[in-house]
Amino acid sequence: MVVRDSPAPSSAPAAQPAPQRVPWWLAAAVGVAAVLAGIGAAELVSSFIAQNGSPILVVGAAVIDLVPAWLKNAVISVFGTNDKAVLIISLSLVLLVGAGAAGVVEERRPPWGRILIVAGGALGVLAALTRASASLIDAVPSVVAMVVAAILLTVLIRMLRSTLPTRVAPNGAVSRRRFVTATGATAVAGIIGIVLGQAISAGYRAAAAARAAFHLPAPAVPAPAIPAGASFPVKGLSPIITPNADFYRIDTALQIPGIDPSTWKLKITGMVDNEVELTFAQLLALPLEESATTLTCVSNEVGGNLISNAVWLGYPIRHLLAQAKPQADADMVLSRSQDGWTASTPLEALTDGRNAILAVGMNGQPLPLEHGYPVRMVVPGLYGYVSATKWVVELEVTRFDKVTSYWTDRGWSERGPVKLSSRIDVPSGGATAPAGDVVVAGVAWSQHVGVSRVQVQVDGGAWNDATLADAISADTWRQWKWVWPASSGRHTLRVRATDANGTIQTSKVQDVVPDGATGLHEISVTVG
Ligand SMILES: Nc1nc2c(c(=O)[nH]1)N[C@H]1C(S)=C(S)[C@@H](COP(=O)(O)O)O[C@H]1N2
Ligand SMILES: [Mo]
Numbered sequence: 001m002v003v004r005d006s007p008a009p010s011s012a013p014a015a016q017p018a019p020q021r022v023p024w025w026l027a028a029a030v031g032v033a034a035v036l037a038g039i040g041a042a043e044l045v046s047s048f049i050a051q052n053g054s055p056i057l058v059v060g061a062a063v064i065d066l067v068p069a070w071l072k073n074a075v076i077s078v079f080g081t082n083d084k085a086v087l088i089i090s091l092s093l094v095l096l097v098g099a100g101a102a103g104v105v106e107e108r109r110p111p112w113g114r115i116l117i118v119a120g121g122a123l124g125v126l127a128a129l130t131r132a133s134a135s136l137i138d139a140v141p142s143v144v145a146m147v148v149a150a151i152l153l154t155v156l157i158r159m160l161r162s163t164l165p166t167r168v169a170p171n172g173a174v175s176r177r178r179f180v181t182a183t184g185a186t187a188v189a190g191i192i193g194i195v196l197g198q199a200i201s202a203g204y205r206a207a208a209a210a211r212a213a214f215h216l217p218a219p220a221v222p223a224p225a226i227p228a229g230a231s232f233p234v235k236g237l238s239p240i241i242t243p244n245a246d247f248y249r250i251d252t253a254l255q256i257p258g259i260d261p262s263t264w265k266l267k268i269t270g271m272v273d274n275e276v277e278l279t280f281a282q283l284l285a286l287p288l289e290e291s292a293t294t295l296t297c298v299s300n301e302v303g304g305n306l307i308s309n310a311v312w313l314g315y316p317i318r319h320l321l322a323q324a325k326p327q328a329d330a331d332m333v334l335s336r337s338q339d340g341w342t343a344s345t346p347l348e349a350l351t352d353g354r355n356a357i358l359a360v361g362m363n364g365q366p367l368p369l370e371h372g373y374p375v376r377m378v379v380p381g382l383y384g385y386v387s388a389t390k391w392v393v394e395l396e397v398t399r400f401d402k403v404t405s406y407w408t409d410r411g412w413s414e415r416g417p418v419k420l421s422s423r424i425d426v427p428s429g430g431a432t433a434p435a436g437d438v439v440v441a442g443v444a445w446s447q448h449v450g451v452s453r454v455q456v457q458v459d460g461g462a463w464n465d466a467t468l469a470d471a472i473s474a475d476t477w478r479q480w481k482w483v484w485p486a487s488s489g490r491h492t493l494r495v496r497a498t499d500a501n502g503t504i505q506t507s508k509v510q511d512v513v514p515d516g517a518t519g520l521h522e523i524s525v526t527v528g
Contacts, residue, residue, distance in 0.1 A: 020164050020165065022107055022160055022161065022163075022164065024104050024107075026160055027103040027104045027106070027107035027108075027157065027160065028099075028100035028101070028103045028104050029100075029103065029183055029187075030103040030106075030107075030153065030156040030157055030160055030183055031099040031100045031101065031102040031103020031104065031106065031113065031153060032096055032099045032100050032103065032187065033152070033156065033183045033184070033186040033187035033190065034099070034102075034103070034117075034148075034149045034150075034152035034153040034156060034186060035095065035096075035098075035099035035102065035117070035120075035145075035149045035153075035190075036099070036186070036187045036190030036191060036194070037148055037149065037152050037186045037187070037189055037190035037193070038117075038121075038144070038145040038146065038147075038148040038149030038150075038152070038190070039055060039056065039095075039145050039149075039190060039193070039194055040189060040190035040191065040192065040193020040194045040197070041144050041145065041148045041190075041193055042054070042055050042124075042141035042142060042144045042145035042148075042193075042197075043055075043056070043141070043193055043194045043196075043197025043198060043201075044193045044196060044197045044200075045140060045141050045144045045197075046140075046141035046197060046201070047196075047197040047198075047200035047201040047204075047255065048200070048254055048255055049137060049140065050137045050138050050140050050141055051201050051204045051205070051208075051256065052128075052131065052134070052138050053128045053137065053138035053139065053140060053141040053142065054141060054197070054201065055124040055127075055128075055141055055142045055145050056088070056091070056092075056194075058124060058127040058128040058131060058138070058142070059091060059123065059124055059127045060084075060087055060088060060091055061127070061131060062126075062127035062130065062131075063087060063091065064087065075087075095120075098116065098120060099149075101113075101116065102114075102116040102117050102120075102153060103153065103157070106153050106154070106157050107157050107160065107161070110154075110157070113153055113157070114150045114153060114154065117146060117149045117150045117153060118146055118150060120146070121142050121143060121145055121146025121147075121149075121150075122146075124139075124141075124142030124145060124146070125139045125142045125143060127142075128141070128142055133245055135245075152186055156179075156182060156183055156186065159174050159178070159179050159182060160179055160183075162174040162179075163175065163176050163179050200255065201258075202258075203257070203258030203259075203260075204255070204256055204258035204369065205258070206258055206260060207257075207258035207259055207260065207261075207369055207373060207374075208258070208369060210260060210261050210262075210374075211261075211366050211367075211368075211369065211373050211374075214261065214366050214374075216313060216360065216361045216364070216365070216366055217284050217288060219288050219289060219290040219313055220287030220288055220289065221287065221288075221289040221290065222290050223290035223291055223292055223311050224472075226240065226241065226292070226311075226472055227470040227471075227472065228470075229469055229470035230469050230470045230471070230472055230478075230479065231469060231479060232441060232469055232479050232481050234426060234439055234441045234481055235426070236425055236426040236427075236428065236441075237425045237426055237441045237442065237443075237479060237481075238425050238442075238443050238477075238479075240309065240469070240472070240476075240477075240479060241292070241309055241310060241311060241363060242308035242309050242310060243363070244310070244362055244363050244365055244368050244371070246308070247295075247308040247310060247362075247371065248295075248297065248305060248306045248307065248308050249370050249371065250297045250299070250306060250384060251341070251370075251390060252339075252341055252406070253339055253341075253391075256369050256370055257337070257338045257339045257391045258369070259338055259373065259374055259391055261280040261373075261374040262280070264279070264280045264374050264375065264393070265277055265278065265279055265280075265393065266278045266283070266320075266358065266375065266392065266393060266394065266395065267393070267394045267395070268320060268321070268323075268324040268394075268395045268396075268397065269394060269395070269396050269397070270330070270334070270395075270396040270397040270398045271326060271327040271329070271330040271397045271398055271399070272324040272325055272326055272327065272330075272397050273324070273325035273327065274323060274324050274325050275324065276320060276323050276324045278320065280374055280375070283315060283358065283360065283375065284360065286315045286319075287315075288313050288314060288315055288360070288361075289313070289314065289315070289316065289355070289357065290311055290312065290313050290361075291311070291312060291314075291355040291357065291473075291475070292309060292310070292311045292312070292472045292473060292475065292476045293309070293310070293312055293355060293378050293379075293380045293447070293475045293476065294307060294308070294309040294380075294445055294447055294475065294476045294477045295307065295308060295309075295310070295378065295384055295388055296383055296384065296418050296445070296447070297383065297384050297385070298383035298384070298385050298386075298407075298412065298416055298512060298515065298516045299512045300421075300512070300516070300517065301512060301517050302421065302423075302509075302517050302518070302519045302520065302521050303423050303424070303429075303521035303522075303523075304423075304517075307443075307445065307477065309476050309477055310362050310363050311362075311363055311364070312357060312359040312361065312362060312378045313359065313360055313361030313362075313364075314357030314358050314359035314360055314361070314378065315357060315358050316355070316356065316357055317350045317351075317356045317357060317358055317377070317379075317395070318350060318351045318352075318353065318356065320358070320395075321333075321347075321350055321351055321395075321397070322351075324397065326347060326351075326397045327397070329399065330347055330397045330398060330399060331346065331347050331348075331399050331400055332344050332345065332346060332347055332397075332398050332399055332400045332403075333345050333346075333347055333350055333395050333396065333397055333398070334395075334396040334398050334403055334405060335377055335389040335392050335394065335395050335396075336389070336392070336393060336394040336395075336396065337372075337389050337390055337391040337392055337393065338391040338392075338393050339391065341389070341406050342389075342405040342406045343377075343385060343386050343387055343388070343389045343405050343406065343407075344386055344400065344403070344404065344405035344408055344414065345377075345379060345382065345386055345387045346400075346415070347397065349379055349381065349382055349387070350379065354379070354380050354381065354448060354475070355378075355380050355475060356377070356378070356379040356380070356387075357377070357378050357379075358375050358376070358377060358392065359372070359375065359376050359377070359378045360374060360375055367390075371390060372389075372390025372391050372392070373391070375391075375392055376388065376389060376390040376391065376392055377389045377390075377392055380447050380448045380474075380475035381417060381418055381447045381448030381449070381475070382416050382417060382418060382447075383416035383417075383418055383515075383516060385406075385407040385412060385416060386405070386407075386408075386414075386415070386416035387416070400414060411513065411514060412513065412514050412515070413514040413515035415515070416515060416516070418445070418446070418447045418448075418516070419446075419515075419516045419517075419518055420444075420445070420446040420449070420451075420497055420498075420499045420503060420505045421444070421445060421446075421497065421505060421517075421518075421521075422442060422443070422444035422445070422451075422454055422480075422495045422496060422497040422505060422520075422521060423442045423443055423444070423495070423521050424440060424441075424442040424456075424493060424495050424521050424523050425441055425442040425443065426439065426440065426441050426442070427440065427523070427525050428523070429523035429524065429525075430523070430524065430525075430526075431523075431525055431526075432525070432526045432527070432528060433486060433525055433526075433527050434527070434528075435486055435487060435488050435527050435528065436485070436486065437483050437484070437485060437486070438483070438484045438486040438525075438527070439481055439482075439483055439484075440456055440466075440481065440482045440483070440484050440493060441479065441480065441481035441482070442454075442479070442480060442481075442495060442521075443477045443478065443479055443480070444477065444478055444480055444495075444497035445476070445477035445478065445497075446474075446497065446499040446500070447474070447475050447476070447477075448474055448475055449474060449499045449500050449501060450471060450473075450474035450478075450499060450500035451468070451471070451477075451478045451497050451498070451499060451500065452498050452499060452500045452502070453465065453468070453497065453498035454466040454468060454478075454480035454482075454495060454496070454497045454498075455495070455496055455497075455498075456482045456484070456493060456494070456495050457493070457494045457495075457496075458484065458491055458492070458493060459491055459492055460492070460494075463496070464482055464484075465482075466480040466481060466482035466495075467480065467481055467482065468480050469481075474500065480495075486525075486527040487527060488527050488528045489526075489527060489528070490524060490525075490526050490527075491524065491525050491526075491527060492522055492523070492524050492525075493522065493523050493524075493525060494520045494521070494522045495520060495521050496520050505518075505520065506518050506519075507519060507520045
């Protein structure tokens with residue numbers, strides 16, 4: 001067999017330009033522009049929904065945690081208090097070099113540039129999720145950065161290739177100018193996003209720093225010890241005190257208000273003889289009291305989890321109102337938060353001796369930012385929308401027939417006393433259990449009235465009395481449990497509570513609108 005060279009093409013295209021390569025620095029510029037845009041998008045997203053998830057800051061924080069002590073000390077001894085700036089600049093350089101590399105690699109060997117970007121995004125996700133008290137949402141900005149950067153990288157590299165001359169388009173399918181404009185615009189948009197995102201989050205970050213440096217004063221009146229018998233050791237049962245990180249959160253704040261406690265003030269205005277003004281320092285100097293109160297959202301469905309219990313530290317609002325001297329015909333207090341949200345609370349609920357407080361502490365911690373730092377209201381017995389104003393800055397004493405509040409303007413009831421209710425926590429709905437004794441347990445509440453009895457019903461049969469855990473007070477929920485001699489098959493469990501006045505929880509089903517849901521919580525369990 002004879003091996004020969006392939007024959008020369010008989011008719012070589014005459015005007016075929018020599019194949020050209022894209023200059024590496026243009027591909028690198030695309031990488032940088034795409035990554036800047038990704039980070040810009042992420043910083044914007046972070047400033048609205050996940051302030052603790054800014055990719056720059058989470059990666060920076062992770063690096064601080066990871067660098068060995070000797071290196072940290074060396075940096076501090078050379079750069080002093082500029083160490084954070086050195087860190088951010090070094091990280092930015094690494095990021096830009098990596099971004100440039102991603103551009104070059106994507107142009108030469110797609111999809112490896114995109115893979116590099118995904119790997120970078122994964123590092124951001126990892127850094128975000130391994131922070132202390134991280135939540136899943138903190139990963140969102142890094143995912144946004146990764147997706148935006150990968151898409152723009154693909155698009156811009158394709159555009160860059162199309163600027164090369166071909167036989168059909170000797171000057172390239174896309175003009176150089178269009179490519180340069182697109183890449184430049186991408187980079188500029190990214191930089192604007194980063195600057196804007198940082199600016200929007202600045203207040204939040206300052207408040208977070210102030211909170212971190214703040215030590216709660218000791219209570220003048222400590223909460224009575226939680227009775228040992230207030231908790232049943234049942235797995236899956238809601239803990240009697242909800243840890244701050246698990247406490248439900250409801251508000252209209254697109255961005256958590258970042259309040260500087262040194263400029264915070266509470267004003268008591270409106271139908272009062274004496275307007276009162278109180279600074280944070282003045283509030284902290286008052287004899288603060290601790291009390292456990294269970295907060296509930298009016299939007300809590302039967303069996304829902306928009307309810308949590310905490311030990312709050314604060315100052316009774318009735319004392320401040322006594323100083324302000326409400327006029328005789330006033331019947332409501334319109335509390336206003338720093339971001340303009342309002343709640344209308346019956347004046348009586350703030351003066352009748354219950355533990356209605358201006359809270360500064362939650363379970364031994366300063367109020368978390370999302371729960372109202374530096375100061376919020378906590379009023380036992382009323383749903384949050386008419387009482388629990390977070391980031392509170394003003395109490396306007398007024399009348400129900402003169403003004404309305406944020407949610408009452410939107411179809412919710414003027415009055416919002418918490419309704420007697422109960423919930424089954426274990427077994428969880430749809431669970432399977434072995435036949436025999438099955439522990440059924442949950443919580444029941446009727447804040448400011450108290451719960452006196454809880455009963456469980458199987459398949460519509462007789463009501464069985466559950467054992468009640470000790471009450472902390474009438475203002476908190478109460479655990480209950482019942483041992484169910486379960487037989488094989490599919491069963492329905494229902495729970496109902498009775499309040500301290502002897503009123504039995506109604507089985508009548510009502511939606512959450514306009515003043516809270518009613519009905520009995522029911523689950524089905526397969527025993528077998
Ligand atoms: N400033 C402000 N305070 C607010 C709200 C709000 O939207 N803005 N929502 C209220 C509602 S509806 C409830 S149920 C409680 C929830 O408090 P939490 O998020 O600390 O659980 O806060 C109340 N305080
Ligand atoms: Mo609520």
